Amino acid sequence: MGENRGENDAEHEPLGAADAFGYRRPIGAFSTNLPRLSASAFDAQGFSDRGGLTGGMDKPLSVTDARRLPDLGMALKSIVGFWLLYMALVTVRAIVLQYPEFWGMLARRCAATAIGAVITFFIYLAMRAARNASLARKATLAGILCLPAALLFSATNYTIFYVIAPLDSMMMEWDTHGLTPLMLALKSIVESSLSWYFLFAAWSAFYVAMSYARELRISDQRAAVFAREAQEAQLRALRYQINPHFLFNTLNSLSSLVLSKRTETAERMLMNLSTFFRATLSADPTADVPLEEEIKLQRLYLDIEQIRFPDRLTVEIDVPDELLDTCVPVLILQPVVENAVKYGVARSRGAVTIRINAHEEAGRLHIKVKDNGEGVAGENGEDGGGTGVGLRNVRERLIARFGDRAGCLHGPDLDGGYTVHLYMPVARG
Known part of the structure; x- marks a missing residue:
């Protein structure tokens, strides 16, 4: 992993080139690899389209006719x-x-x-x-x-x-x-x-x-x-499983920071956690959001994890500009990225890179999340011994939303690490 650089160097880097921390296409102002910056510092910017987070599915058809002679x-x-x-x-x-x-x-x-x-x-x-x-x-x-x-x-x-x-x-x-x-x-x-x-x-x-x-x-x-x-009830039930799971892990980390008297770091994590939940709890669980917004949410989450692993977590994001406006279920990447941190970063002794890339093929959007860590997720990609959310939640949400046109493939790589591959129909708002 490369040396840390000042902000001015990063600002003058050509668009599309990878910086020292692995980001190939900077999206917005969120960072997961600059310890001096906090996601809460950019709260005024917010998301470019909150309607994408709060807009639900079409209103159901009205089939009730109270007239005595409806025909x-x-x-x-x-x-x-x-x-x-x-x-x-x-x-x-x-x-x-x-x-x-x-x-x-x-x-x-x-x-x-x-x-x-x-x-x-x-x-x-x-x-x-x-x-x-x-x-x-x-x-x-x-x-x-x-x-x-x-x-x-x-x-x-x-x-x-x-x-x-x-x-x-x-x-x-x-x-x-x-x-x-x-x-x-x-x-x-x-x-x-x-x-x-x-x-x-x-x-x-x-x-x-x-x-x-x-x-x-x-x-x-x-x-x-x-x-x-x-379907909406099923999507909400699956979506609402994510926040308690993530909150439990984050509070454990926060407790460790407090016990070790790292109060400034704990305060920054609390602020980032507040910003993350303010953005995610306002989201309609049945809504789709642009991939760009989903990436921002994952960077916000990784900013919290960066506080836990300041020297061990590197992120590479490679999403073509033409795919940034494609729509995906909100927080569909959250369990995938969280598993990569929990099993890839937390269980490895050295530096770990989490790579997120996307491409379009045959009318489908393909998103891959790969880590080169030493840890491997439990059976079927679940949190072995954990709360049972994990990749099963992602797979069920995709099936509930798109049917057999979407899915989730995952497994260990031959060259080490773990890869999760999501695919779904390409849809633009």
Whole structure:
């Protein structure tokens, strides 16, 4: 590890070149390798985008509709459209067949169409009573309701055309049957009821299908909301495991500093710890943050560890500029870096370098955290004998957030040390 240098030398170093402490791309004003500086000294700067830390996931869809007739709009549109189509078809037929007294008949057709629409609306109201019934029951109820509706409309239609001021053409048709008015009325109503029944049944089938599709859509929305809430709860549970684990380790170190009467160092660690928790506790556990902010948080943490290991900890960070705005789950690197310090630095006798690098490949962001220490993490990367957080927490958070598109690979290196490899889809805010 190289000699310590003054701040002025570091400031004039070209961007991209590694300084004496291994930083290749300085991000912001945080430092982990300058004992004279504290992260709390830069508190005024803060993070460039606190919204990235506090912004949560999209608000869940609202699927609650307190209206008594939530599908009224759909029903009215279908009724109006259905009867307008009927009106258009019978009018075209009258024109093609050149029915006599066209305009007088047209007025009566309009009246019959309006009455048919009203009767259909009452079918809709009656079917709303069975809105929570099964599809088979709804279909059965619709079939039953269409029978009186067809009889009522047939009687109304007969009254409009044959009873209320019948036209000459209607009178001629009446006379040709040679039946009494009562018998003719009954015969006409019964015969035409069958045709009107299928007309109402056609609309009822359409309405039942549309209402069922709407219920399925609402159910899917509810399921999506519940799934999202469950995922957020899981992410929060996993995320909230980190702070107590880290705080426990830091307080142990702080206790050692106090017992050894290194009060100034202990005070600086307390200030850094306060700054770290002020930044992390305000973060939404389900939020994603730019990789640049995540690196800042890890440098802030490593600034605390630098106080514990002033001569044994060196950090190299190599993140291309074009990846700094990619989004990652907040504090996803915290357990990884903490394990590198706990097992790589704390258990080694000599100087240890922790390297963090990132690259993009095939639409995925790859982040590697490597240390060349002598210690090796416990089984499966866990804190062997510790609280059981570690890399399992990272893996579960990535799976909860991205599914099988993300993961965590880790293991000892052949040339010594330990490497943790995270991969996830590339996403930019």
